[in-house]
Amino acid sequence: MNTTDLVNNDISETDFSGSESYLPSFKELSGRKFNNDELIVGYQNDANLDEILKNFKGATVEKEIPELKAVLLKLDTNVMDVEKAFEILKGKKIEGIRYVEPNYTDREIPVIKSTDSKTQKEMGSSTLNQVEEGYPDYKDKQYALKKIGAESAWEKATGEGVIVGLLDTGTDGTHPDLVDQLVEGYDPYLGVTIDPAIDYDSDGHGTHTAGIIAAKDDGQGVVGLAPDAKIMPIRIFNPGYIGDYAVADGIVWAVDHGADVLSNSWGGGGYSNILKDAFDYALTNDVVVVASSGNDTTDQFWHYPSAFTGVIGVAASDALDEITDFSSRGEYVSVAAPGNNVISSIPVRLAVSDGVVGEPFAYWAGTSMACPYVSALAALIKEEYPDANVYQIRKMIEEGAVDIDEDGYDTSAGYGRISSASLDLNPADYEAGNLVVKAISKRSSNPLPGVFITLESKETSKRYYGKTSNDGTELFAGIEPGDYEIIIGGPEYLYYFAPNYRMEEELSYSGVVEVSNVTTYTQEFETTQFKTDLTTDLSFAGTLTISLLDSYETPIKTFEFTSNAEISIDLLPDIDESGHYYLAYEYVGTIPEEEFGIRGEIQINNESIPVEIPVNQEGTGFIDEYGGLGIPWTIF
The missing domain is CATH 3.40.50.200 (Peptidase S8/S53 domain)
Structure with missing residues (x-):
């Protein structure tokens, strides 16, 4: 959304494709009512719709609201319903799609x-002013x-x-x-x-x-x-x-x-x-x-x-x-x-x-x-x-x-x-305050979607809530000028577009921002800790190495493990850019007869995550809390 357009009331070219986007978690879906054969898709460019339709066999565009850059998809429930569609989407990130959500039907009339x-009877009493005709x-x-x-x-x-x-x-x-x-x-x-x-x-x-x-x-x-x-x-x-x-x-x-x-x-x-x-x-x-x-x-x-x-x-x-x-x-x-x-x-x-x-x-x-x-x-x-x-x-x-x-x-x-x-x-006595909040990674200035924002006015204690969109920004338009306490946290790891996969990778910050006619507040997210404390509890005759890999699985640093050793590695000094990183092992040699593996914990942002990885054959594998599924570690 164009902040200048909002402030100047010049809306002829206002673009609504940058508004806050949000993909619900499965927990949220289970607690709400929606049409099981419909999905709403917000897009940045209608060319991106073809890409999302490829993921949904039998789905068709039923309606479109061009002003909002949004369409209603009709699903073939013989092939998939809404929950199945979200299972498919959870593993994908489709360029140009702002949000995907169900067509919720759970609003009510408060009367x-x-x-x-x-x-x-009181209404029909003589206290009413009667008229010759009518009511x-x-x-x-x-x-x-x-x-x-x-x-x-x-x-x-x-x-x-x-x-x-x-x-x-x-x-x-x-x-x-x-x-x-x-x-x-x-x-x-x-x-x-x-x-x-x-x-x-x-x-x-x-x-x-x-x-x-x-x-x-x-x-x-x-x-x-x-x-x-x-x-x-x-x-x-x-x-x-x-x-x-x-x-x-x-x-x-x-x-x-x-x-x-x-x-x-x-x-x-x-x-x-x-x-x-x-x-x-x-x-x-x-x-x-x-x-x-x-x-x-x-x-x-x-x-x-x-x-x-x-x-x-x-x-x-x-x-x-x-x-x-x-x-x-x-x-x-x-x-x-x-x-x-x-x-x-x-x-x-x-x-x-x-x-x-x-x-x-x-x-x-x-x-x-x-x-x-x-x-x-x-x-x-x-x-x-x-x-x-x-x-x-x-x-x-x-x-x-x-x-x-x-x-x-x-x-x-x-x-x-x-x-x-x-x-x-x-x-004329009232001038609106407009605040743009930007969330970026410290090491690479990448925009961070899915970051929660709370504003609390120091004068009135009135609060406003928001969440950053895919470009890492959230607009608070038409709020009172003045000083606000700002609390920022995330990115929410369950959010579809968030770069991180763990709650432990989320960060939080607070500060004070003075909101005027147009104010921009930028918060840099910086991972504060990333280290390993690992051990093997058996002797082994082969060679065991631990490597830090970048997102392309290229080794950045490698450490050799010895039998019955404990190894503590601070990985953060070797990371220059924000992004996804992997921990991996490679074992060459004879596998011990007893159960053999790597155990310990990964410490990130002062949170400890236990890991236990079995090593039952020669070769390579990932180190994470899911037994080596290859879930990357996100560094901001």
């Missing part, structure tokens, strides 16, 4: 639907509007001219509060556009979130926080989650068709390369991305998409300005918004079964309800300040928030509960 009959006026029941200061906000902006892409279950365009409030949408699973005047909601969730954002202010029903904004429905639940690939396609479609804000009341599961690329595509096109933090209660850092850098993660608060019990916590939380006991629209067809007193409105709870309030506030800011970039809008939302929960920033409420005060701030 709690109310079925409380007492609440429904009662429920505005007085919308405590969130009072909390946020909607009346004050509407004096400045109502969302006019702003389009909010709603990634959800679809929306009922026939609902009286939403008629003429929708624009053409998209169903990425079917690849068809959505008529804004029909009911295209598979569940009801998308109609509820749409009403929170943009229900019109007509004196009846509910009113959205941005009543003059338009909703662009992108159906990604039908009713279950349609998969990461189709969702990425929907994101790109929304960006390319005029969305200014993307509202995401869904999430969960683990990391996804293609979703990261898709949301980066939105952010670099100055589309604000908002996502719910989840209803898991727990404090976590892996909830996606809310944990992606640049995304506004939203927690749920209640009428007392307290964070709800169900709201997930984490460093990715930016702000909180009302998300408990929220009344909004539901599809007309569900009025009798699910609605309040038989009307197409319902009280629901969840970070699903909090997220659209923040999306609506972003729409108001976008109308008032059309030239504000995504970082400025995020900071205005955070800086204008009312501090609740713990003093200052905290992982429960972020910077606080949102308010109309954000509209009084000046976007």
Whole structure:
């Protein structure tokens, strides 16, 4: 990704082929849901696709998203499934392939639907403002509007001219509060556009979130926080989650068709390369991305998409300005918004079964309800300040928030509960920090992929997480300027593109970096120890030598072993370049009648690895912890 393009908001030539890449380990695959006959492949050049297809007999390219340089492969399950494909890939490194991952299907909608009959009776009481025709006026029941200061906000902006892409279950365009409030949408699973005047909601969730954002202010029903904004429905639940690939396609479609804000009341599961690329595509096109933090209660850092850098993660608060019990916590939380006991629209067809007193409105709870309030506030800011970039809008939302929960920033409420005060701030007061982290080997300056990075702001303790891509870099775009503690570790040996094969070869570093407009931080990885302590416990009549070999198996240094000897060799002084090295032995002579072999340990980075290699015939062999399989030792 081009950092200069991001900083200057010049995205016409932005290349998404350099984004963070990640191949899951088998352990991760076993704990997640995915389509067993599909693989997502991110490439640098489409010519590289032919090479990867050679490895998968019967696989075909089913779909492509050129903007993200990604394709969906269809596997012939009579030949192989996803796990078999990963077994094949684990032993190969294919030039030009950024990532390979399953098409995950384990994202969820964080919502709690109310079925409380007492609440429904209260909604039908005489406290409501009745109208001669149509539905009662429920505005007085919308405590969130009072909390946020909607009346004050509407004096400045109502969302006019702003389009909010709603990634959800679809929306009922026939609902009286939403008629003429929708624009053409998209169903990425079917690849068809959505008529804004029909009911295209598979569940009801998308109609509820749409009403929170943009229900019109007509004196009846509910009113959205941005009543003059338009909703662009992108159906990604039908009713279950349609998969990461189709969702990425929907994101790109929304960006390319005029969305200014993307509202995401869904999430969960683990990391996804293609979703990261898709949301980066939105952010670099100055589309604000908002996502719910989840209803898991727990404090976590892996909830996606809310944990992606640049995304506004939203927690749920209640009428007392307290964070709800169900709201997930984490460093990715930016702000909180009302998300408990929220009344909004539901599809007309569900009025009798699910609605309040038989009307197409319902009280629901969840970070699903909090997220659209923040999306609506972003729409108001976008109308008032059309030239504000995504970082400025995020900071205005955070800086204008009312501090609740713990003093200052905290992982429960972020910077606080949102308010109309954000509209009084000046976007020119906020300049984004952008940090590029590079991980390289000390001896040869080779880029190191698969290195974990944690940033922690010294001012707020807010954290950001990343992992280096194939070129050894990771971009943190649109973060707060200032001093950060940086912790770097890896490369993760299970990562497909990592050069090392052992956890003991991983290294870790920490430091402080001052992030400004564009900052580059380079961390050199240097292996600190590589030595052998070996012995043979029997006399032998032949000649036994131990050699250090380079990656081409050319000897660098050779040592001779004698009977019953112990030998300790410091190998690091003989290594000038980073890369793979082998330890090997050669035995010439008669093999003793008793069991004979080389035993001891290899010490690398102050970690000891036991080795035991049987020598049962003349010839050569490798020395490693796997009995001589020839696994190279990685030196940085």
